């Protein structure tokens with residue numbers, strides 16, 4: 001009961017005031033004689049909001065087998081079609097898109113990702129990043145898998161997907177060195193919608209390079225966390241360039257285009273030439 005998302009409205013594991021090893025299953029919270037929640041136990045283990053959610057769940061007076069129910073829509077039955085529909089219309093934090101234009105942007109976003117000529121491992125890693133499905137430390141701390149959520153790359157902030165792939169000093173340096181920084185005007189709060197906005201408003205070449213960068217940054221983060229090997233930004237830049245240069249024509253076309261833009265707008269990054 002400490003790790004599974006069994007409480008309605010909460011996507012991740014439950015966080016208790018104090019984990020008590022005497023209680024491991026949800027059934028431990030139920031009085032089997034009266035078929036009611038043991039309110040005193042629930043209140044002692046969970047915060048007031050979570051305790052309220054537990055106690056408001058009705059309990060059946062009849063014994064029946066547990067079964068899995070699909071929560072993505074009101075059919076309660078999972079189909080691949082409904083799973084896909086849920087994924088393309090979900091903002092990544094368990095909520096649906098607010099309007100049709102967000103839905104359309106998500107559709108464009110997914111079409112772009114899957115149609116790019118990139119290795120599947122890069123696309124899948126990127127899809128996991130966009131949906132916050134990576135085992136970042138902030139995702140591991142609530143179910144007590146990790147003890148600290150501090151970024152293993154810069155040690156400067158909590159390690160969330162937004163931090164690693166948008167705010168961390170390392171990704172900022174890498175993107176600046178490659179001349180593909182994110183738009184400073186994008187102030188969308190939700191991580192996935194922020195990413196979608198960046199991608200649907202940029203060229204395909206830029207999206208492709210970002211995806212390779214994300215993949216390299218996650219690779220570096222794993223080396224830093226598991227092996228203590230933390231490359232500097234220039235190491236990641238070299239890695240990305242080497243990977244991208246496997247297809248010289250694409251890279252040269254891309255680089256020329258951004259060089260031209262840089263000259264046209266008189267970029268402050270001239271000293272990086």
Ligand SMILES: [Zn+2]
Nearest residue numbers: 151153154168
């Ligand atoms: Zn960091």
